[in-house]
Amino acid sequence: HFLNDCVFTMLHHLAGDMRSYELLLQPSILKIFSEILKEEMELEQYQEDLIMYILNKFSVQVYQKSLKAENSDRPGPSNASCDSPDNSCISSNLLFPEEDDLFWWYLQFEQDDDPISKISEHIPTSKQDILTKLQLKGYITNEKYKQLEEKMA
Secondary structure: OOOOHHHHHHHHHHHOOOOOHHHHOOHHHHHHHHHHHHOOOOOOHHHHHHHHHHHHHHHHHHHHHHHHHHHHOOOOOOOOOOOOOOOOOOOHHHOOHHHHHHHHHHHHHOOOOOHHHHHHOOOOOOHHHHHHHHHHOOOOOHHHHHHHHHHHO
């Protein structure tokens, strides 16, 4: 199958530059992206990054909705952020847009010599905080964490 670079470039700008990724969370688009990954088609890095970014956004959105639904079924306060030790409240880090952007920026710079420094130019937090969040969210492995940490030293 031939992948049209023009279409992917437009989708990339829509999701990234215009920050309108939610427009790509359509069943038909998600289905095509899933099929592309299942067929293990040869993709350019930016095409694979876009597909993974959109599928990740969809997964996070589904997870957030399930947490909200779970919390709305429980008696008690319904605020989305609380200090409950049993993790019954939605994690506050899911609610901040810069957290949402972390995966996008990581995908943009993961091939760079120092991706954490590049990400820190776009997300207003410390390099160590960026690295820790990448690991906690499961975007990088423990091994990758150590490699990136060594580059920061």
